Amino acid sequence: MDTKTEFEELIRRTRSGSKHAYGELYEETVKDVYQTVHFLLDDKSDVDDVVQEIYVEVLRNLHRFNNDKPFQPWLKGIAIKQISAYRRRRWISFRNYQKMSQQPSEIEGDFSPQVVEGLLNKQLVQLVEQLPFKLRQVIILRYLNEHSQEEVAAILKIPVGTVKSRVHTALKKLRKQEELGNIFFGKVENI
Amino acid sequence: MAHVNELKTALNEEARNVCPPPELKSKVMSQFTQKRNRGMKRYVAAFLIALIIIPTSAFAYQSLLADGLYGSFANVKKHVTSATLEGYMTFDAKLSEAKGEMDKEEYEKFRGSLSVLTDAKLKYGDPFGNINYDLMPKEEKEKIRVNSFVLQPYFDKLNGDVPSKELLSSYEYKLFIDALMTYETILAKAEIDTSKGPVEIEKLPVEYQEQFKLTQEFIHSVYQLQEEQRQ
Numbered sequence: 001m002d003t004k005t006e007f008e009e010l011i012r013r014t015r016s017g018s019k020h021a022y023g024e025l026y027e028e029t030v031k032d033v034y035q036t037v038h039f040l041l042d043d044k045s046d047v048d049d050v051v052q053e054i055y056v057e058v059l060r061n062l063h064r065f066n067n068d069k070p071f072q073p074w075l076k077g078i079a080i081k082q083i084s085a086y087r088r089r090r091w092i093s094f095r096n097y098q099k100m101s102q103q104p105s106e107i108e109g110d111f112s113p114q115v116v117e118g119l120l121n122k123q124l125v126q127l128v129e130q131l132p133f134k135l136r137q138v139i140i141l142r143y144l145n146e147h148s149q150e151e152v153a154a155i156l157k158i159p160v161g162t163v164k165s166r167v168h169t170a171l172k173k174l175r176k177q178e179e180l181g182n183i184f185f186g187k188v189e190n191i
Numbered sequence: 192m193a194h195v196n197e198l199k200t201a202l203n204e205e206a207r208n209v210c211p212p213p214e215l216k217s218k219v220m221s222q223f224t225q226k227r228n229r230g231m232k233r234y235v236a237a238f239l240i241a242l243i244i245i246p247t248s249a250f251a252y253q254s255l256l257a258d259g260l261y262g263s264f265a266n267v268k269k270h271v272t273s274a275t276l277e278g279y280m281t282f283d284a285k286l287s288e289a290k291g292e293m294d295k296e297e298y299e300k301f302r303g304s305l306s307v308l309t310d311a312k313l314k315y316g317d318p319f320g321n322i323n324y325d326l327m328p329k330e331e332k333e334k335i336r337v338n339s340f341v342l343q344p345y346f347d348k349l350n351g352d353v354p355s356k357e358l359l360s361s362y363e364y365k366l367f368i369d370a371l372m373t374y375e376t377i378l379a380k381a382e383i384d385t386s387k388g389p390v391e392i393e394k395l396p397v398e399y400q401e402q403f404k405l406t407q408e409f410i411h412s413v414y415q416l417q418e419e420q421r422q
Binding site: 019022023026027030031034035038039046048049050051052053055056059120121122124125128139140143144146171174175 | 194195197198199200201202203204205206209210211212215216218219220222223360361362365
């Protein structure tokens with residue numbers, strides 16, 4: 001859809017109280033939002049809750065949205081704010097600590113022959129997930145959501161130059177990690 | 192740049208398996224209705240596992256509904272040395288009040304949930320009525336946790352507070368219940384006699400102090416929210 005007009009229409013109707021329009025707005029946007037949250041949260045079991053929070057905030061702030069601007073980056077800005085808020089809640093750390101100490105990780109590697117390529121992708125994604133949060137943010141927004149550098153800057157409320165340098169640093173780190181990984185595998189093969 | 196393309200492919204491939212669960216929509220949509228009804232206001236919260244220990248001077252003899260849950264005061268006393276008859280009667284009074292306010296079916300549901308909690312108190316509670324949930328079997332702990340989600344709104348109601356479930360988002364509400372359980376766990380671990388007024392952090396073993404402080408701050412922030420709502 002284009003989005004801009006169609007979003008405008010949905011927003012207008014949501015503002016005037018149409019639940020149906022809000023439902024459509026949700027449907028149109030949730031996948032993207034959900035994936036972003038998924039990649040930016042360490043504890044995937046909280047993704048649903050954070051997404052729910054995001055839509056509460058959207059509803060709460062929709063009257064402030066400026067129709068002259070694109071909706072997606074605005075929405076993403078709210079998402080990032082909520083994700084950061086989630087991370088900030090100080091006591092989350094002890095909760096995670098509790099979880100870690102009580103529940104041995106239930107995630108098992110999937111070694112079914114879904115295969116090498118899938119495995120490599122997974123490794124790369126894992127490397128992304130190990131990046132510091134600030135770097136991970138730009139990588140996800142830029143390369144998963146495909147926002148432009150300017151949009152990323154607007155979403156994160158930082159200068160474009162900073163976005164560029166973060167992307168650069170992140171890619172450099174990824175490359176380095178990957179090389180390390182390759183060396184490791186290389187050695188194993190050589191044996 | 193080849194590397195960037197690789198990265199995009201990897202993320203997109205991985206993202207293909209990441210889809211919002213269908214039930215999320217109904218949760219989000221229910222907020223739409225709630226928000227509109229309540230004019231976007233923030234919520235409150237409250238609690239009271241300490242219900243049993245509420246100090247009060249007004250107690251009257253009733254049919255001792257509490258006996259149905261605990262056996263008798265003597266039974267409580269046997270397990271919880273810091274229990275007072277007064278606290279017990281208050282608990283009983285609260286129960287009577289609950290019975291008066293709820294219809295039969297609802298009251299039975301409430302009592303059912305409550306007995307899970309009181310049973311656990313007797314079985315796992317320390318001499319001061321606090322439970323170290325870390326020592327509990329995982330299933331039991333989860334049972335109590337789920338049960339607390341159900342009970343909390345009743346407690347709020349009996350305490351004259353706006354239900355915390357409505358005041359907090361579902362996520363915050365979950366954290367709140369967890370915080371309450373953590374709070375109690377630390378008290379049990381540190382063997383604190385909670386009947387002797389407010390807990391002083393300095394008196395806790397050093398290793399628990401930081402965690403306790405964080406938990407307490409959070410619980411207090413919820414209480415404060417509730418307080419603000421009441422005004």
